[in-house]
Amino acid sequence: MTAEPIARVRRFNRAVTSEVGALDTSFLGRGRPLGAARVLNAIGQGRSDVAEIRAYLGLDSGLMSRLLRGLEDEGLIETVAHPEDARRRVARLSAAGAREFQAYENLSDAQAEGMLARHPDPAALLAAMDLIASALGRDRVVLEEADPRCAAARHCLGEYYAELGRRFERGFDVSLSRDPDAGDMIRPRGVFLVAMSDGLPLGCVGLKGSGGAVAEVKRLWVSPAARGLKIARRLMDATEAAARGLGIEVLRLDTNSALPEAVRLYRTTGWTEIPRFNDDPYPDTFFEKRL
Amino acid sequence: MTAEPIARVRRFNRAVTSEVGALDTSFLGRGRPLGAARVLNAIGQGRSDVAEIRAYLGLDSGLMSRLLRGLEDEGLIETVAHPEDARRRVARLSAAGAREFQAYENLSDAQAEGMLARHPDPAALLAAMDLIASALGRDRVVLEEADPRCAAARHCLGEYYAELGRRFERGFDVSLSRDPDAGDMIRPRGVFLVAMSDGLPLGCVGLKGSGGAVAEVKRLWVSPAARGLKIARRLMDATEAAARGLGIEVLRLDTNSALPEAVRLYRTTGWTEIPRFNDDPYPDTFFEKRL
DNA sequence: AAATATATCTGACTAAAGTCAGACATCATG
DNA sequence: CATGATGTCTGACTTTAGTCAGATATATTT
Numbered sequence: 001m002t003a004e005p006i007a008r009v010r011r012f013n014r015a016v017t018s019e020v021g022a023l024d025t026s027f028l029g030r031g032r033p034l035g036a037a038r039v040l041n042a043i044g045q046g047r048s049d050v051a052e053i054r055a056y057l058g059l060d061s062g063l064m065s066r067l068l069r070g071l072e073d074e075g076l077i078e079t080v081a082h083p084e085d086a087r088r089r090v091a092r093l094s095a096a097g098a099r100e101f102q103a104y105e106n107l108s109d110a111q112a113e114g115m116l117a118r119h120p121d122p123a124a125l126l127a128a129m130d131l132i133a134s135a136l137g138r139d140r141v142v143l144e145e146a147d148p149r150c151a152a153a154r155h156c157l158g159e160y161y162a163e164l165g166r167r168f169e170r171g172f173d174v175s176l177s178r179d180p181d182a183g184d185m186i187r188p189r190g191v192f193l194v195a196m197s198d199g200l201p202l203g204c205v206g207l208k209g210s211g212g213a214v215a216e217v218k219r220l221w222v223s224p225a226a227r228g229l230k231i232a233r234r235l236m237d238a239t240e241a242a243a244r245g246l247g248i249e250v251l252r253l254d255t256n257s258a259l260p261e262a263v264r265l266y267r268t269t270g271w272t273e274i275p276r277f278n279d280d281p282y283p284d285t286f287f288e289k290r291l
Numbered sequence: 292m293t294a295e296p297i298a299r300v301r302r303f304n305r306a307v308t309s310e311v312g313a314l315d316t317s318f319l320g321r322g323r324p325l326g327a328a329r330v331l332n333a334i335g336q337g338r339s340d341v342a343e344i345r346a347y348l349g350l351d352s353g354l355m356s357r358l359l360r361g362l363e364d365e366g367l368i369e370t371v372a373h374p375e376d377a378r379r380r381v382a383r384l385s386a387a388g389a390r391e392f393q394a395y396e397n398l399s400d401a402q403a404e405g406m407l408a409r410h411p412d413p414a415a416l417l418a419a420m421d422l423i424a425s426a427l428g429r430d431r432v433v434l435e436e437a438d439p440r441c442a443a444a445r446h447c448l449g450e451y452y453a454e455l456g457r458r459f460e461r462g463f464d465v466s467l468s469r470d471p472d473a474g475d476m477i478r479p480r481g482v483f484l485v486a487m488s489d490g491l492p493l494g495c496v497g498l499k500g501s502g503g504a505v506a507e508v509k510r511l512w513v514s515p516a517a518r519g520l521k522i523a524r525r526l527m528d529a530t531e532a533a534a535r536g537l538g539i540e541v542l543r544l545d546t547n548s549a550l551p552e553a554v555r556l557y558r559t560t561g562w563t564e565i566p567r568f569n570d571d572p573y574p575d576t577f578f579e580k581r582l
Numbered sequence: 583a584a585a586t587a588t589a590t591c592t593g594a595c596t597a598a599a600g601t602c603a604g605a606c607a608t609c610a611t612g
Numbered sequence: 613c614a615t616g617a618t619g620t621c622t623g624a625c626t627t628t629a630g631t632c633a634g635a636t637a638t639a640t641t642t
Binding site (some may be wrong): 583584585586587588589590591592593594595596597598599600601602603604605606607608609610611612 | 613614615616617618619620621622623624625626627628629630631632633634635636637638639640641642
């Protein structure tokens, strides 16, 4: 790494600024000023409360009012009083507004698709984008309880299995492992948590309950794009809190010494190593924690 | 990769847009409107011809004229007629303007430094940024003749040696290899080419001449951030052209089967495999091309 | 019920950005 | 040297974004 790190960050900034500038003008390309386009998009994304949009876009109340009136005159939105508080207003897209919003979506999709299509290694490009977006949005990673069979969870589990396949010398085959039943990782028996960053799942963990006082932590995974951001730590803390809420008294987990970051995390967060407690062929290290 | 690729690109766009927005407002933080700040920066970056700046920033001639007048009134720039064409004007920073430009530079540097400092793995972040910036600026990669001892060349060679160290089973030690003399890769004996993308060196190649009709191609390398963009191909084509210009009739090179992309490139671009022609311990494959 | 707080709207304003037509000087070409 | 093209400048204009001070209606608190 001889080249100046700061110069490289600034080169990156220049590159994306000109690209993003092109994106902005494409928004203007639909003959609508940026302010109005931003409000239309905010409404299209599901923000309906006018005050919420105002806070999100950082707009003055007077300006916001005029922008809404303009979109209404164009027939793109409708506003009504909030059912629970008649001072507030809620906005929603009309049929024409939905079409217009979709046109903006299509422009963005086309731009994104073009960028991928032009690159010789789209997977590498996506990995780099995920890394940067996760770094910039590190404060906006939220943990959500999810069904282990939902799309976000399946994405995480797929990546988790693929990574075990790469890291274990003899690969990894889920069918040989004791794949937990989804029902055991849903309330009231257990929970499944996904770490989401602006729509992209970046990590997961499962708490597999049995109905008794002992439960198992399974499937802890964090995307390579987000390692070092303390997401695993947050997932584990949230799992423990959920376990306490379910009346669980003892947590157990199995892992493998080929995953040293995981082992290190357990050792530094109050887990104690215990003898093997199952006959799964993959794990070689076992931990327990009393809550 | 279950998650929608296009959704991931758009997540990246959102993340950098808000970051770049924050950068823009920091420019406004110095009490100067964005237009004037952009012109000042363009001049600071060495663009002096007014027409060129106008084209670069996409400004109307009237607006440009007023922005220049404003900066002149502030005492930040001076404009004079172009020495070869009195219709055109050239602008340059005054001492006060240079200080003001430096203040903007420092803001940008601090922002870049902060981004790196906040990340757990700056090297990975930089690699991702290089990859994306190279992908976005792929059309702006230019080949330049350089001294093999200059900073850009040394950067490339350092990365090249490091990569050989990783790819060869027994590592790589330059001192055991036949390191060409810099003088042999400079005109009139040879050339050294560097592929530059907005200031960052992305690849290199050396033509090592001996004064005779036979010369050797050495040190072909392309940054992992820019693989697949046909830079190696362009470097080799430029090398051949330069060799022809130097009156060279036969090119040779040695390589290693641990570098299959390189071997594939040579095979598909008119090189023919020949018997070993040196006793360097590292190469195991040898090629020749008649010009 | 009165006082206060909140959310939106309206009118009057400013700053910045951008557009357009024409003036002017200079250069290139026949 | 006349003609047309080019680059900059000026004045008059519009659009967009944003600010601020009330006005109005509704909710919350005392």
